[in-house]
Amino acid sequence: MATFQELTSIEAVRDFYLGQRASFIYVSSPGCGVCASLFPQIEPILASHPEFRSGHVDLGSVPEIAGEFSVFTAPALLFFANGKEIHREVRIVPIEPFTKKVEQLSRLVASLD
Template sequence: MGTFQELTSIEAVKELYLTQPASVLYISSPGCAVCASLFPQIEPIFAAHPEFRAGRVDLTDVPQIAGEFSVFTVPVVLLFVKGKEVHREARIVPIEPLKRKVEQIGQFVLTMD
């Protein structure tokens, strides 16, 4: 899919990661300068990996997300394979290591079926 879908409920978030072979969840909040600068850097990574279904959620719109995923700071990038969290990056996200991890997981997901 590649494009990040705006998620506005905990149900939509669960549907994203529980029903897909691979997914990414980007958690941010308004007024977060790091969140605003990170998103344009990670969006092209997932646009190049259509095997991931991508979702974006605002912590202030869906506060339950903090408890559901033990989120203590933003931004958070969560990668899931078949409903299981397999990788997490928070606050300061190094782009090149994230790209490599996405490529590894993407290759794994493509060979699963």
């Protein structure tokens, strides 16, 4: 499984994605059933793409994330390349299209070298 780093402050979130070639942040919310059921489905997808550094942040612990990234619903799945957001998925995320999108983003990140 992918190892998701727990991000517990807005500073940790910034340090996590800024200056990284490729990163992924999973934003969840306390008590969110969709968040809880989606997370174990995306873990193996990200595990097969180690080029994405993976992190997790909880809106309850780091409410500033909502303003920082304009996250208005959870879960939010954010992809970054060289510190810039390149893709996002929110709320209901069908796994098959998500898997294809991760493959596409992986190729994009590889082309940045």
